[in-house]
Amino acid sequence: EAGVAQSPRYKIIEKRQSVAFWCNPISGHATLYWYQQILGQGPKLLIQFQNNGVVDDSQLPKDRFSAERLKGVDSTLKIQPAKLEDSAVYLCASSLWQAAPDTQYFGPGTRLTVL
Amino acid sequence: GESVGLHLPTLSVQEGDNSIINCAYSNSASDYFIWYKQESGKGPQFIIDIRSNMDKRQGQRVTVLLNKTVKHLSLQIAATQPGDSAVYFCAVYGYGGATNKLIFGTGTLLAVQP
Numbered sequence: 001e002a003g004v005a006q007s008p009r010y011k012i013i014e015k016r017q018s019v020a021f022w023c024n025p026i027s028g029h030a031t032l033y034w035y036q037q038i039l040g041q042g043p044k045l046l047i048q049f050q051n052n053g054v055v056d057d058s059q060l061p062k063d064r065f066s067a068e069r070l071k072g073v074d075s076t077l078k079i080q081p082a083k084l085e086d087s088a089v090y091l092c093a094s095s096l097w098q099a100a101p102d103t104q105y106f107g108p109g110t111r112l113t114v115l
Numbered sequence: 116g117e118s119v120g121l122h123l124p125t126l127s128v129q130e131g132d133n134s135i136i137n138c139a140y141s142n143s144a145s146d147y148f149i150w151y152k153q154e155s156g157k158g159p160q161f162i163i164d165i166r167s168n169m170d171k172r173q174g175q176r177v178t179v180l181l182n183k184t185v186k187h188l189s190l191q192i193a194a195t196q197p198g199d200s201a202v203y204f205c206a207v208y209g210y211g212g213a214t215n216k217l218i219f220g221t222g223t224l225l226a227v228q229p
Contacts, residue, residue, distance in 0.1 A: 004158070040221065040222070041219075041221055041222070042204045042206070042219025042220050042221055042222055043159065043204075043217075043219050044219070045216045045217065048214065048216065055214050056214040056216060091158050091159075093158070098214070098215070101147070101149060101164075101206075101208045101217055102149065102161060102164050104161070104217070105158075105161075106157075106158025106159050106160070107158050108156065108157055108158055109156075109157075109158055
């Protein structure tokens with residue numbers, strides 16, 4: 001079974017620039033998550049989708065971050081404009097359904113460096 | 116809200132020894148706990164979970180112990196191998212504002228010395 005795919009794996013940008021990350025979840029997984037993992041910390045949930053609807057975006061900085069999951073499959077996370085403190089690994093995860101964290105699988109992440 | 120913390124940021128063990136990684140949580144209503152392993156350049160990987168109606172659960176070479184009285188859980192790895200070197204996170208699955216979500220601790224780096 002193919003895992004969660006993410007691209008790019010690495011991205012370096014200057015502050016105030018824009019960046020977008022892409023995620024392809026495991027086939028058949030209805031729930032998709034975006035996490036932010038700052039160096040030395042555990043992942044923090046940014047947004048959770050159930051199919052193409054947003055379930056929880058309470059920790060998403062909506063003034064600069066946006067995410068969409070058109071057609072309920074792939075998802076993109078965008079930052080515009082980026083700040084230095086956005087430097088982190090952005091992890092995408094998917095699970096069969098919402099209340100099943102033991103079925104939640106993580107992708108390898110995109111490491112973002114903002115200069 | 117819930118917070119999850121780890122006692123030691125780094126744990127160094129000899130190959131073949133047993134490892135114990137500890138974690139404390141703050142919300143006594145938490146009822147579902149998960150341990151993850153994260154290798155360099157990879158996303159977290161599920162290791163083992165435990166619900167609050169249990170105080171011990173065993174997997175292959177791993178055991179999780181839950182002490183609800185002091186809000187503490189631990190991950191024990193038997194006969195630690197070089198491949199066990201990674202950062203280990205405990206996480207609580209619980210209500211976090213809008214919905215249930217995973218809330219991660221800060222992680223413990225396990226370094227296995229040959």
